[in-house]
Amino acid sequence: MGRGLHRPAGRWDAQGWPQGAAGKGVMRSMTVFESIARLGPHEQVVFAHDPPRRLRMIIAVHDTTLGPALGGCRMWPYRTEEEALEDVLRLSRAMTYKNSIHGLRLGGGKSVIIGDPRTDKTSDLFEAAGEAVERLQGRYITAEDVGTNAQDMVMMRNATAYVAGLPQTSGDPSPFTALGVFRGIQACAQALWGSSDLDGRRVAIQGVGSVGFHLARHLVQAGARVTVTDIRPEKILRAVEQLGVDSVEPDAIFDVPCDVFSPCALGGAINDDTIPRIKAPIIAGAANNQLAEPRHGDILQQRGVIYAPDYVINGGGVINVAEELTPEGYSAERARAKVERIFDRVLEVIELSRRRNIPTYRAADEIAWQRVQDARAALKAHSRR
Structure with a gap:
Protein backbone atom coordinates (compact mmCIF):
# COMPACT_ATOMS: atom_id res chain seq x y z
CA MET A 1 0.00 0.00 0.00
CA GLY A 2 2.92 2.37 0.60
CA ARG A 3 3.95 2.84 -3.00
CA GLY A 4 0.96 4.94 -3.89
CA LEU A 5 2.08 7.61 -1.47
CA HIS A 6 5.19 8.45 -3.44
CA ARG A 7 6.15 9.66 -6.88
CA PRO A 8 6.15 7.35 -9.91
CA ALA A 9 9.28 6.18 -11.67
CA GLY A 10 11.23 8.81 -13.55
CA ARG A 11 13.37 11.74 -12.46
CA TRP A 12 11.99 14.65 -10.48
CA ASP A 13 13.50 17.97 -9.52
CA ALA A 14 13.71 19.30 -5.95
CA GLN A 15 10.30 20.91 -6.24
CA GLY A 16 8.59 17.80 -7.52
CA TRP A 17 8.42 18.37 -11.29
CA PRO A 18 9.17 15.53 -13.75
CA GLN A 19 12.55 15.93 -15.42
CA GLY A 20 13.80 14.65 -18.76
CA ALA A 21 12.11 12.43 -21.28
CA ALA A 22 11.28 9.71 -18.78
CA GLY A 23 9.48 12.05 -16.41
CA LYS A 24 7.56 13.79 -19.17
CA GLY A 25 6.60 10.49 -20.71
CA VAL A 26 5.03 9.29 -17.48
CA MET A 27 2.82 12.32 -17.26
CA ARG A 28 1.80 12.60 -20.93
CA SER A 29 1.06 8.94 -21.55
CA MET A 30 -1.33 8.52 -18.64
CA THR A 31 -5.07 8.79 -19.20
CA VAL A 32 -7.27 10.05 -16.38
CA PHE A 33 -8.42 6.55 -15.50
CA GLU A 34 -4.89 5.14 -15.71
CA SER A 35 -3.64 7.81 -13.33
CA ILE A 36 -6.38 7.04 -10.83
CA ALA A 37 -5.88 3.28 -11.13
CA ARG A 38 -2.12 3.54 -10.66
CA LEU A 39 -2.49 5.39 -7.38
CA GLY A 40 -5.13 3.02 -6.09
CA PRO A 41 -8.90 3.36 -5.90
CA HIS A 42 -10.32 6.78 -5.12
CA GLU A 43 -13.93 7.09 -4.09
CA GLN A 44 -14.51 10.22 -6.16
CA VAL A 45 -12.63 12.63 -8.40
CA VAL A 46 -14.38 15.86 -9.37
CA PHE A 47 -13.33 18.33 -12.07
CA ALA A 48 -14.72 21.83 -11.53
CA HIS A 49 -14.46 24.26 -14.43
CA ASP A 50 -15.90 27.78 -14.34
CA PRO A 51 -14.37 29.84 -17.20
CA PRO A 52 -16.03 33.19 -16.32
CA ARG A 53 -14.51 33.01 -12.84
CA ARG A 54 -11.30 31.41 -14.12
CA LEU A 55 -11.61 28.31 -12.00
CA ARG A 56 -9.88 25.05 -12.94
CA MET A 57 -10.06 22.80 -9.93
CA ILE A 58 -9.78 19.09 -9.16
CA ILE A 59 -11.13 17.57 -5.95
CA ALA A 60 -10.05 14.04 -5.04
CA VAL A 61 -11.80 12.06 -2.30
CA HIS A 62 -9.62 9.06 -1.57
CA ASP A 63 -11.32 7.29 1.33
CA THR A 64 -14.06 8.15 3.82
CA THR A 65 -14.02 4.99 5.94
CA LEU A 66 -12.88 6.91 9.01
CA GLY A 67 -15.05 9.95 8.34
CA PRO A 68 -15.42 12.90 5.95
CA ALA A 69 -12.36 13.49 3.78
CA LEU A 70 -10.30 16.36 5.15
CA GLY A 71 -7.46 17.89 3.13
CA GLY A 72 -6.29 21.30 2.05
CA CYS A 73 -6.85 23.23 -1.15
CA ARG A 74 -3.58 23.80 -2.99
CA MET A 75 -3.16 26.56 -5.59
CA TRP A 76 -0.22 26.10 -7.94
CA PRO A 77 0.71 27.01 -11.55
CA TYR A 78 0.88 23.42 -12.76
CA ARG A 79 2.48 23.07 -16.17
CA THR A 80 -0.24 20.70 -17.37
CA GLU A 81 -3.62 19.46 -16.21
CA GLU A 82 -2.08 15.98 -15.98
CA GLU A 83 0.41 17.23 -13.41
CA ALA A 84 -2.42 18.74 -11.39
CA LEU A 85 -4.29 15.44 -11.46
CA GLU A 86 -1.16 13.53 -10.47
CA ASP A 87 -0.61 15.85 -7.53
CA VAL A 88 -4.16 15.79 -6.18
CA LEU A 89 -4.36 12.00 -6.40
CA ARG A 90 -1.09 11.52 -4.51
CA LEU A 91 -1.94 14.12 -1.92
CA SER A 92 -5.47 12.89 -1.26
CA ARG A 93 -4.24 9.36 -0.74
CA ALA A 94 -1.53 10.61 1.61
CA MET A 95 -4.20 12.45 3.61
CA THR A 96 -6.00 9.17 4.28
CA TYR A 97 -2.80 7.79 5.78
CA LYS A 98 -1.99 11.01 7.63
CA ASN A 99 -5.42 11.35 9.22
CA SER A 100 -5.41 7.66 10.09
CA ILE A 101 -2.02 7.45 11.74
CA HIS A 102 -2.83 10.44 13.93
CA GLY A 103 -6.04 8.85 15.15
CA LEU A 104 -8.40 11.36 13.54
CA ARG A 105 -11.96 10.42 12.69
CA LEU A 106 -11.47 11.72 9.20
CA GLY A 107 -10.81 10.30 5.77
CA GLY A 108 -8.46 11.64 3.14
CA GLY A 109 -9.06 14.13 0.36
CA LYS A 110 -7.40 17.05 -1.36
CA SER A 111 -8.14 19.73 -3.92
CA VAL A 112 -5.95 21.71 -6.29
CA ILE A 113 -6.64 24.92 -8.16
CA ILE A 114 -4.58 25.47 -11.29
CA GLY A 115 -3.29 29.03 -11.12
CA ASP A 116 -0.55 31.29 -9.83
CA PRO A 117 -1.27 32.20 -6.19
CA ARG A 118 0.71 35.42 -6.59
CA THR A 119 -1.35 36.80 -9.47
CA ASP A 120 -4.54 34.79 -10.07
CA LYS A 121 -6.43 35.01 -6.80
CA THR A 122 -9.85 36.69 -6.86
CA SER A 123 -12.92 36.53 -4.63
CA ASP A 124 -14.91 35.18 -7.59
CA LEU A 125 -12.45 32.34 -8.09
CA PHE A 126 -12.63 31.24 -4.46
CA GLU A 127 -16.40 31.60 -4.41
CA ALA A 128 -16.56 29.24 -7.40
CA ALA A 129 -14.18 26.86 -5.61
CA GLY A 130 -16.40 26.95 -2.55
CA GLU A 131 -19.43 26.09 -4.67
CA ALA A 132 -17.57 23.05 -6.01
CA VAL A 133 -16.84 21.91 -2.46
CA GLU A 134 -20.46 22.54 -1.43
CA ARG A 135 -21.76 20.24 -4.14
CA LEU A 136 -20.05 17.32 -2.36
CA GLN A 137 -22.31 17.96 0.65
CA GLY A 138 -19.73 17.31 3.33
CA ARG A 139 -17.92 14.31 1.86
CA TYR A 140 -14.92 16.63 1.52
CA ILE A 141 -13.84 19.38 3.92
CA THR A 142 -11.19 21.78 2.71
CA ALA A 143 -8.61 24.02 4.40
CA GLU A 144 -5.57 26.03 3.42
CA ASP A 145 -2.53 24.46 1.79
CA VAL A 146 0.42 25.48 -0.36
CA GLY A 147 -0.56 28.62 -2.25
CA THR A 148 -3.65 29.38 -0.15
CA ASN A 149 -4.17 30.94 3.27
CA ALA A 150 -6.80 31.54 5.91
CA GLN A 151 -8.18 34.60 4.11
CA ASP A 152 -8.74 32.52 0.98
CA MET A 153 -10.70 30.08 3.13
CA VAL A 154 -12.87 32.95 4.31
CA MET A 155 -13.79 33.67 0.69
CA MET A 156 -14.59 30.01 0.09
CA ARG A 157 -16.67 29.98 3.27
CA ASN A 158 -19.07 32.41 1.58
CA ALA A 159 -20.15 29.53 -0.67
CA THR A 160 -19.79 26.46 1.56
CA ALA A 161 -19.89 25.42 5.19
CA TYR A 162 -17.31 22.71 4.55
CA VAL A 163 -14.21 24.80 5.22
CA ALA A 164 -11.85 24.57 8.19
CA GLY A 165 -8.81 26.57 9.22
CA LEU A 166 -10.62 29.90 9.47
CA PRO A 167 -8.93 32.86 11.20
CA GLN A 168 -11.53 32.99 13.97
CA THR A 169 -11.01 29.32 14.85
CA SER A 170 -7.80 27.34 14.29
CA GLY A 171 -6.25 29.90 11.96
CA ASP A 172 -2.79 29.48 10.46
CA PRO A 173 -1.72 25.80 10.82
CA GLY A 317 -1.35 21.26 10.85
CA VAL A 318 -4.15 18.81 10.11
CA ILE A 319 -4.39 17.86 13.79
CA ASN A 320 -4.92 21.53 14.61
CA VAL A 321 -7.53 22.03 11.87
CA ALA A 322 -9.33 18.81 12.80
CA GLU A 323 -9.82 20.14 16.30
CA GLU A 324 -12.40 22.53 14.82
CA LEU A 325 -14.51 19.55 13.82
CA THR A 326 -14.69 17.91 17.25
CA PRO A 327 -17.97 17.98 19.21
CA GLU A 328 -16.31 20.19 21.83
CA GLY A 329 -15.23 22.78 19.28
CA TYR A 330 -11.78 24.23 18.78
CA SER A 331 -9.29 24.41 21.62
CA ALA A 332 -5.71 25.52 20.98
CA GLU A 333 -4.60 23.79 24.18
CA ARG A 334 -6.08 20.44 23.14
CA ALA A 335 -4.67 20.84 19.65
CA ARG A 336 -1.19 21.51 20.99
CA ALA A 337 -1.36 18.51 23.32
CA LYS A 338 -2.31 16.26 20.40
CA VAL A 339 0.48 17.67 18.22
CA GLU A 340 2.99 16.94 20.99
CA ARG A 341 2.13 13.24 20.58
Whole structure:
Protein backbone atom coordinates (compact mmCIF):
# COMPACT_ATOMS: atom_id res chain seq x y z
CA MET A 1 0.00 0.00 0.00
CA GLY A 2 2.92 2.37 0.60
CA ARG A 3 3.95 2.84 -3.00
CA GLY A 4 0.96 4.94 -3.89
CA LEU A 5 2.08 7.61 -1.47
CA HIS A 6 5.19 8.45 -3.44
CA ARG A 7 6.15 9.66 -6.88
CA PRO A 8 6.15 7.35 -9.91
CA ALA A 9 9.28 6.18 -11.67
CA GLY A 10 11.23 8.81 -13.55
CA ARG A 11 13.37 11.74 -12.46
CA TRP A 12 11.99 14.65 -10.48
CA ASP A 13 13.50 17.97 -9.52
CA ALA A 14 13.71 19.30 -5.95
CA GLN A 15 10.30 20.91 -6.24
CA GLY A 16 8.59 17.80 -7.52
CA TRP A 17 8.42 18.37 -11.29
CA PRO A 18 9.17 15.53 -13.75
CA GLN A 19 12.55 15.93 -15.42
CA GLY A 20 13.80 14.65 -18.76
CA ALA A 21 12.11 12.43 -21.28
CA ALA A 22 11.28 9.71 -18.78
CA GLY A 23 9.48 12.05 -16.41
CA LYS A 24 7.56 13.79 -19.17
CA GLY A 25 6.60 10.49 -20.71
CA VAL A 26 5.03 9.29 -17.48
CA MET A 27 2.82 12.32 -17.26
CA ARG A 28 1.80 12.60 -20.93
CA SER A 29 1.06 8.94 -21.55
CA MET A 30 -1.33 8.52 -18.64
CA THR A 31 -5.07 8.79 -19.20
CA VAL A 32 -7.27 10.05 -16.38
CA PHE A 33 -8.42 6.55 -15.50
CA GLU A 34 -4.89 5.14 -15.71
CA SER A 35 -3.64 7.81 -13.33
CA ILE A 36 -6.38 7.04 -10.83
CA ALA A 37 -5.88 3.28 -11.13
CA ARG A 38 -2.12 3.54 -10.66
CA LEU A 39 -2.49 5.39 -7.38
CA GLY A 40 -5.13 3.02 -6.09
CA PRO A 41 -8.90 3.36 -5.90
CA HIS A 42 -10.32 6.78 -5.12
CA GLU A 43 -13.93 7.09 -4.09
CA GLN A 44 -14.51 10.22 -6.16
CA VAL A 45 -12.63 12.63 -8.40
CA VAL A 46 -14.38 15.86 -9.37
CA PHE A 47 -13.33 18.33 -12.07
CA ALA A 48 -14.72 21.83 -11.53
CA HIS A 49 -14.46 24.26 -14.43
CA ASP A 50 -15.90 27.78 -14.34
CA PRO A 51 -14.37 29.84 -17.20
CA PRO A 52 -16.03 33.19 -16.32
CA ARG A 53 -14.51 33.01 -12.84
CA ARG A 54 -11.30 31.41 -14.12
CA LEU A 55 -11.61 28.31 -12.00
CA ARG A 56 -9.88 25.05 -12.94
CA MET A 57 -10.06 22.80 -9.93
CA ILE A 58 -9.78 19.09 -9.16
CA ILE A 59 -11.13 17.57 -5.95
CA ALA A 60 -10.05 14.04 -5.04
CA VAL A 61 -11.80 12.06 -2.30
CA HIS A 62 -9.62 9.06 -1.57
CA ASP A 63 -11.32 7.29 1.33
CA THR A 64 -14.06 8.15 3.82
CA THR A 65 -14.02 4.99 5.94
CA LEU A 66 -12.88 6.91 9.01
CA GLY A 67 -15.05 9.95 8.34
CA PRO A 68 -15.42 12.90 5.95
CA ALA A 69 -12.36 13.49 3.78
CA LEU A 70 -10.30 16.36 5.15
CA GLY A 71 -7.46 17.89 3.13
CA GLY A 72 -6.29 21.30 2.05
CA CYS A 73 -6.85 23.23 -1.15
CA ARG A 74 -3.58 23.80 -2.99
CA MET A 75 -3.16 26.56 -5.59
CA TRP A 76 -0.22 26.10 -7.94
CA PRO A 77 0.71 27.01 -11.55
CA TYR A 78 0.88 23.42 -12.76
CA ARG A 79 2.48 23.07 -16.17
CA THR A 80 -0.24 20.70 -17.37
CA GLU A 81 -3.62 19.46 -16.21
CA GLU A 82 -2.08 15.98 -15.98
CA GLU A 83 0.41 17.23 -13.41
CA ALA A 84 -2.42 18.74 -11.39
CA LEU A 85 -4.29 15.44 -11.46
CA GLU A 86 -1.16 13.53 -10.47
CA ASP A 87 -0.61 15.85 -7.53
CA VAL A 88 -4.16 15.79 -6.18
CA LEU A 89 -4.36 12.00 -6.40
CA ARG A 90 -1.09 11.52 -4.51
CA LEU A 91 -1.94 14.12 -1.92
CA SER A 92 -5.47 12.89 -1.26
CA ARG A 93 -4.24 9.36 -0.74
CA ALA A 94 -1.53 10.61 1.61
CA MET A 95 -4.20 12.45 3.61
CA THR A 96 -6.00 9.17 4.28
CA TYR A 97 -2.80 7.79 5.78
CA LYS A 98 -1.99 11.01 7.63
CA ASN A 99 -5.42 11.35 9.22
CA SER A 100 -5.41 7.66 10.09
CA ILE A 101 -2.02 7.45 11.74
CA HIS A 102 -2.83 10.44 13.93
CA GLY A 103 -6.04 8.85 15.15
CA LEU A 104 -8.40 11.36 13.54
CA ARG A 105 -11.96 10.42 12.69
CA LEU A 106 -11.47 11.72 9.20
CA GLY A 107 -10.81 10.30 5.77
CA GLY A 108 -8.46 11.64 3.14
CA GLY A 109 -9.06 14.13 0.36
CA LYS A 110 -7.40 17.05 -1.36
CA SER A 111 -8.14 19.73 -3.92
CA VAL A 112 -5.95 21.71 -6.29
CA ILE A 113 -6.64 24.92 -8.16
CA ILE A 114 -4.58 25.47 -11.29
CA GLY A 115 -3.29 29.03 -11.12
CA ASP A 116 -0.55 31.29 -9.83
CA PRO A 117 -1.27 32.20 -6.19
CA ARG A 118 0.71 35.42 -6.59
CA THR A 119 -1.35 36.80 -9.47
CA ASP A 120 -4.54 34.79 -10.07
CA LYS A 121 -6.43 35.01 -6.80
CA THR A 122 -9.85 36.69 -6.86
CA SER A 123 -12.92 36.53 -4.63
CA ASP A 124 -14.91 35.18 -7.59
CA LEU A 125 -12.45 32.34 -8.09
CA PHE A 126 -12.63 31.24 -4.46
CA GLU A 127 -16.40 31.60 -4.41
CA ALA A 128 -16.56 29.24 -7.40
CA ALA A 129 -14.18 26.86 -5.61
CA GLY A 130 -16.40 26.95 -2.55
CA GLU A 131 -19.43 26.09 -4.67
CA ALA A 132 -17.57 23.05 -6.01
CA VAL A 133 -16.84 21.91 -2.46
CA GLU A 134 -20.46 22.54 -1.43
CA ARG A 135 -21.76 20.24 -4.14
CA LEU A 136 -20.05 17.32 -2.36
CA GLN A 137 -22.31 17.96 0.65
CA GLY A 138 -19.73 17.31 3.33
CA ARG A 139 -17.92 14.31 1.86
CA TYR A 140 -14.92 16.63 1.52
CA ILE A 141 -13.84 19.38 3.92
CA THR A 142 -11.19 21.78 2.71
CA ALA A 143 -8.61 24.02 4.40
CA GLU A 144 -5.57 26.03 3.42
CA ASP A 145 -2.53 24.46 1.79
CA VAL A 146 0.42 25.48 -0.36
CA GLY A 147 -0.56 28.62 -2.25
CA THR A 148 -3.65 29.38 -0.15
CA ASN A 149 -4.17 30.94 3.27
CA ALA A 150 -6.80 31.54 5.91
CA GLN A 151 -8.18 34.60 4.11
CA ASP A 152 -8.74 32.52 0.98
CA MET A 153 -10.70 30.08 3.13
CA VAL A 154 -12.87 32.95 4.31
CA MET A 155 -13.79 33.67 0.69
CA MET A 156 -14.59 30.01 0.09
CA ARG A 157 -16.67 29.98 3.27
CA ASN A 158 -19.07 32.41 1.58
CA ALA A 159 -20.15 29.53 -0.67
CA THR A 160 -19.79 26.46 1.56
CA ALA A 161 -19.89 25.42 5.19
CA TYR A 162 -17.31 22.71 4.55
CA VAL A 163 -14.21 24.80 5.22
CA ALA A 164 -11.85 24.57 8.19
CA GLY A 165 -8.81 26.57 9.22
CA LEU A 166 -10.62 29.90 9.47
CA PRO A 167 -8.93 32.86 11.20
CA GLN A 168 -11.53 32.99 13.97
CA THR A 169 -11.01 29.32 14.85
CA SER A 170 -7.80 27.34 14.29
CA GLY A 171 -6.25 29.90 11.96
CA ASP A 172 -2.79 29.48 10.46
CA PRO A 173 -1.72 25.80 10.82
CA SER A 174 1.96 26.51 10.17
CA PRO A 175 3.04 26.91 13.82
CA PHE A 176 1.41 23.59 14.71
CA THR A 177 2.99 21.84 11.72
CA ALA A 178 6.37 23.22 12.75
CA LEU A 179 5.86 22.10 16.36
CA GLY A 180 5.06 18.58 15.17
CA VAL A 181 8.16 18.46 12.98
CA PHE A 182 10.28 19.71 15.87
CA ARG A 183 8.90 16.99 18.15
CA GLY A 184 9.48 14.45 15.38
CA ILE A 185 13.11 15.51 15.08
CA GLN A 186 13.45 15.09 18.84
CA ALA A 187 11.99 11.58 18.52
CA CYS A 188 14.53 10.69 15.83
CA ALA A 189 17.30 12.01 18.06
CA GLN A 190 15.99 9.89 20.91
CA ALA A 191 15.99 6.80 18.70
CA LEU A 192 19.50 7.42 17.34
CA TRP A 193 21.41 9.00 20.21
CA GLY A 194 19.36 8.00 23.23
CA SER A 195 18.43 11.59 24.03
CA SER A 196 15.98 14.07 22.54
CA ASP A 197 18.25 16.98 23.50
CA LEU A 198 19.17 18.97 20.37
CA ASP A 199 21.61 21.37 22.03
CA GLY A 200 24.64 21.67 19.75
CA ARG A 201 23.14 19.49 17.00
CA ARG A 202 23.50 20.79 13.45
CA VAL A 203 20.32 21.04 11.37
CA ALA A 204 20.04 22.01 7.68
CA ILE A 205 16.59 23.26 6.63
CA GLN A 206 15.62 23.31 2.97
CA GLY A 207 12.84 25.90 2.72
CA VAL A 208 12.06 28.58 5.30
CA GLY A 209 8.53 29.54 4.40
CA SER A 210 5.87 29.64 7.09
CA VAL A 211 6.59 26.17 8.48
CA GLY A 212 10.35 26.18 7.96
CA PHE A 213 10.72 29.53 9.72
CA HIS A 214 8.77 28.39 12.79
CA LEU A 215 10.75 25.14 12.83
CA ALA A 216 14.03 27.06 12.72
CA ARG A 217 12.86 29.15 15.67
CA HIS A 218 12.10 26.02 17.73
CA LEU A 219 15.49 24.55 16.87
CA VAL A 220 17.41 27.72 17.72
CA GLN A 221 15.59 27.93 21.04
CA ALA A 222 16.61 24.31 21.70
CA GLY A 223 20.27 25.21 21.15
CA ALA A 224 20.67 23.69 17.68
CA ARG A 225 23.02 25.18 15.09
CA VAL A 226 20.83 25.86 12.07
CA THR A 227 21.63 26.47 8.40
CA VAL A 228 18.80 27.42 6.04
CA THR A 229 18.09 28.00 2.39
CA ASP A 230 15.14 28.89 0.18
CA ILE A 231 14.48 29.71 -3.46
CA ARG A 232 13.26 33.14 -2.31
CA PRO A 233 16.12 35.29 -0.99
CA GLU A 234 13.80 37.42 1.16
CA LYS A 235 12.84 34.36 3.20
CA ILE A 236 16.48 33.51 3.82
CA LEU A 237 17.13 37.11 4.88
CA ARG A 238 14.24 37.07 7.34
CA ALA A 239 15.51 33.89 8.98
CA VAL A 240 19.08 35.16 9.17
CA GLU A 241 18.11 38.54 10.60
CA GLN A 242 15.43 37.39 13.03
CA LEU A 243 16.83 34.03 14.16
CA GLY A 244 20.57 34.41 13.69
CA VAL A 245 20.90 31.25 11.57
CA ASP A 246 23.46 30.59 8.85
CA SER A 247 22.47 30.35 5.18
CA VAL A 248 23.62 28.87 1.89
CA GLU A 249 22.47 28.91 -1.71
CA PRO A 250 19.55 26.54 -2.49
CA ASP A 251 21.52 23.72 -4.08
CA ALA A 252 24.31 23.87 -1.50
CA ILE A 253 22.02 22.82 1.36
CA PHE A 254 22.48 19.15 0.43
CA ASP A 255 26.23 19.42 1.10
CA VAL A 256 26.02 21.10 4.50
CA PRO A 257 27.56 18.89 7.22
CA CYS A 258 24.73 18.27 9.68
CA ASP A 259 23.09 15.86 12.07
CA VAL A 260 19.59 16.42 10.69
CA PHE A 261 18.57 17.28 7.14
CA SER A 262 15.09 18.82 7.14
CA PRO A 263 13.28 19.09 3.77
CA CYS A 264 10.62 21.77 4.12
CA ALA A 265 10.09 22.69 0.46
CA LEU A 266 7.53 21.16 -1.91
CA GLY A 267 8.84 17.62 -2.15
CA GLY A 268 10.92 15.14 -4.14
CA ALA A 269 14.10 16.36 -2.44
CA ILE A 270 15.29 12.86 -1.53
CA ASN A 271 16.35 11.35 -4.85
CA ASP A 272 19.22 9.71 -6.73
CA ASP A 273 21.12 12.98 -7.05
CA THR A 274 20.77 14.20 -3.47
CA ILE A 275 21.05 11.05 -1.37
CA PRO A 276 24.83 10.67 -1.97
CA ARG A 277 25.29 14.31 -0.97
CA ILE A 278 23.28 14.25 2.27
CA LYS A 279 25.57 13.19 5.11
CA ALA A 280 23.02 13.54 7.92
CA PRO A 281 22.04 10.38 9.83
CA ILE A 282 18.50 11.78 10.24
CA ILE A 283 16.14 13.13 7.57
CA ALA A 284 13.08 14.75 9.09
CA GLY A 285 11.15 17.66 7.62
CA ALA A 286 7.80 19.22 6.82
CA ALA A 287 7.61 18.68 3.05
CA ASN A 288 5.07 16.30 1.55
CA ASN A 289 6.29 13.45 -0.69
CA GLN A 290 9.92 13.86 0.25
CA LEU A 291 10.97 10.59 -1.38
CA ALA A 292 11.11 10.97 -5.15
CA GLU A 293 10.37 7.23 -5.40
CA PRO A 294 9.67 4.54 -2.78
CA ARG A 295 13.02 2.87 -3.44
CA HIS A 296 14.74 5.95 -2.03
CA GLY A 297 13.28 5.04 1.35
CA ASP A 298 14.83 1.60 0.92
CA ILE A 299 18.18 3.19 0.10
CA LEU A 300 18.04 5.35 3.23
CA GLN A 301 17.40 2.27 5.35
CA GLN A 302 20.33 0.47 3.75
CA ARG A 303 22.54 3.45 4.57
CA GLY A 304 21.38 3.44 8.19
CA VAL A 305 19.65 6.80 7.89
CA ILE A 306 16.58 7.40 10.04
CA TYR A 307 13.86 8.87 7.82
CA ALA A 308 10.77 10.30 9.52
CA PRO A 309 7.92 9.61 7.05
CA ASP A 310 6.53 12.92 5.88
CA TYR A 311 2.85 12.40 6.64
CA VAL A 312 3.70 11.26 10.18
CA ILE A 313 6.00 14.11 11.15
CA ASN A 314 4.12 16.92 9.37
CA GLY A 315 0.67 16.08 10.76
CA GLY A 316 0.53 18.99 13.22
CA GLY A 317 -1.35 21.26 10.85
CA VAL A 318 -4.15 18.81 10.11
CA ILE A 319 -4.39 17.86 13.79
CA ASN A 320 -4.92 21.53 14.61
CA VAL A 321 -7.53 22.03 11.87
CA ALA A 322 -9.33 18.81 12.80
CA GLU A 323 -9.82 20.14 16.30
CA GLU A 324 -12.40 22.53 14.82
CA LEU A 325 -14.51 19.55 13.82
CA THR A 326 -14.69 17.91 17.25
CA PRO A 327 -17.97 17.98 19.21
CA GLU A 328 -16.31 20.19 21.83
CA GLY A 329 -15.23 22.78 19.28
CA TYR A 330 -11.78 24.23 18.78
CA SER A 331 -9.29 24.41 21.62
CA ALA A 332 -5.71 25.52 20.98
CA GLU A 333 -4.60 23.79 24.18
CA ARG A 334 -6.08 20.44 23.14
CA ALA A 335 -4.67 20.84 19.65
CA ARG A 336 -1.19 21.51 20.99
CA ALA A 337 -1.36 18.51 23.32
CA LYS A 338 -2.31 16.26 20.40
CA VAL A 339 0.48 17.67 18.22
CA GLU A 340 2.99 16.94 20.99
CA ARG A 341 2.13 13.24 20.58
CA ILE A 342 3.84 13.22 17.18
CA PHE A 343 6.96 12.44 19.22
CA ASP A 344 5.38 9.11 20.19
CA ARG A 345 4.05 8.43 16.68
CA VAL A 346 7.49 8.84 15.11
CA LEU A 347 9.06 6.59 17.74
CA GLU A 348 6.37 3.97 17.11
CA VAL A 349 7.19 3.97 13.39
CA ILE A 350 10.93 3.73 13.98
CA GLU A 351 10.48 0.88 16.45
CA LEU A 352 8.30 -1.10 14.00
CA SER A 353 10.83 -0.44 11.25
CA ARG A 354 13.62 -1.86 13.37
CA ARG A 355 11.59 -4.80 14.62
CA ARG A 356 10.43 -5.84 11.15
CA ASN A 357 13.60 -4.71 9.34
CA ILE A 358 11.55 -2.64 6.89
CA PRO A 359 11.95 1.00 5.80
CA THR A 360 10.19 3.54 7.96
CA TYR A 361 7.85 4.63 5.17
CA ARG A 362 6.53 1.07 4.92
CA ALA A 363 6.18 0.81 8.67
CA ALA A 364 4.13 4.01 8.73
CA ASP A 365 1.93 2.77 5.89
CA GLU A 366 1.23 -0.47 7.72
CA ILE A 367 0.20 1.29 10.93
CA ALA A 368 -2.01 3.80 9.12
CA TRP A 369 -3.69 1.37 6.76
CA GLN A 370 -4.39 -1.14 9.52
CA ARG A 371 -6.62 1.40 11.24
CA VAL A 372 -8.59 1.90 8.03
CA GLN A 373 -8.96 -1.85 7.58
CA ASP A 374 -10.08 -2.28 11.18
CA ALA A 375 -12.70 0.43 10.71
CA ARG A 376 -13.95 -1.21 7.50
CA ALA A 377 -14.26 -4.55 9.25
CA ALA A 378 -16.19 -2.96 12.11
CA LEU A 379 -18.56 -1.25 9.68
CA LYS A 380 -19.20 -4.52 7.84
CA ALA A 381 -19.83 -6.36 11.09
CA HIS A 382 -22.24 -3.65 12.22
CA SER A 383 -24.13 -3.75 8.90
CA ARG A 384 -24.69 -7.50 9.28
CA ARG A 385 -26.41 -7.14 12.62
